[in-house]
Amino acid sequence: MFNDIQEVLYTEEQLQTKIKELGETLSRDYEGRNPLVICVLKGAFIFMADLVKNMTIPLELDFMAVSSYGTATKSSGVVKILKDLDVPVEGRDVLIVEDIIDSGLTLSYLIDVLERRNANSTRVVALFDKPVRRTVGLEADYRGFELPDAFVVGYGLDYAEKYRNLPFIGILKPEVYSN
Ligand SMILES: O=P(O)(O)OC[C@H]1O[C@H](OP(=O)(O)OP(=O)(O)O)[C@H](O)[C@@H]1O
Numbered sequence: 001m002f003n004d005i006q007e008v009l010y011t012e013e014q015l016q017t018k019i020k021e022l023g024e025t026l027s028r029d030y031e032g033r034n035p036l037v038i039c040v041l042k043g044a045f046i047f048m049a050d051l052v053k054n055m056t057i058p059l060e061l062d063f064m065a066v067s068s069y070g071t072a073t074k075s076s077g078v079v080k081i082l083k084d085l086d087v088p089v090e091g092r093d094v095l096i097v098e099d100i101i102d103s104g105l106t107l108s109y110l111i112d113v114l115e116r117r118n119a120n121s122t123r124v125v126a127l128f129d130k131p132v133r134r135t136v137g138l139e140a141d142y143r144g145f146e147l148p149d150a151f152v153v154g155y156g157l158d159y160a161e162k163y164r165n166l167p168f169i170g171i172l173k174p175e176v177y178s179n
């Protein structure tokens with residue numbers, strides 16, 4: 001598994017330091033608002049767990065599973081909801097937790113769905129961002145790291161469902177997916 005990584009971009013320690021900072025900022029910004037923190041499965045599962053451990057205010061969690069990449073390294077353009085939320089978002093201050101914003105298609109779809117359900121506010125925290133790949137205009141309200149234009153894996157992110165359990169984020173060797 002480690003042999004398939006071309007370059008480690010951020011170590012486990014660097015990720016944890018940034019997530020602590022994000023948790024402190026979000027705790028200040030959402031003080032007294034009991035936010036509904038939504039994990040976008042599967043990619044965001046590790047980030048979500050580490051982030052909420054660094055949030056020191058009352059909050060509620062829910063999970064939504066969406067997928068558009070499958071076994072490809074480019075978005076299919078079709079975002080499918082595989083599991084919907086358990087609770088209504090009407091009137092809630094919603095914080096969407098994403099691992100990565102790449103084309104932006106997943107998030108623009110999700111924000112649209114949640115706003116149509118009349119959330120009071122909808123904001124996004126994304127650990128990773130690849131701004132050069134964007135096909136829809138959209139920015140995270142809170143963001144960890146900007147990434148280069150390369151397919152990355154680890155810390156929740158997969159290629160064909162593998163590598164999610166790497167504790168760091170790294171560039172996958174192109175020969176792994178090009179043959
Ligand atoms: O900005 P985009 O181009 O839409 O890419 C970002 C989305 O793609 C990945 O999900 P994926 O569809 O691979 O599902 P997964 O989280 O189960 O891996 C990732 O976890 C984001 O949710």
Ligand SMILES: [Mg+2]
Pocket residue numbers: 043069070157158159
């Ligand atoms: Mg994926």
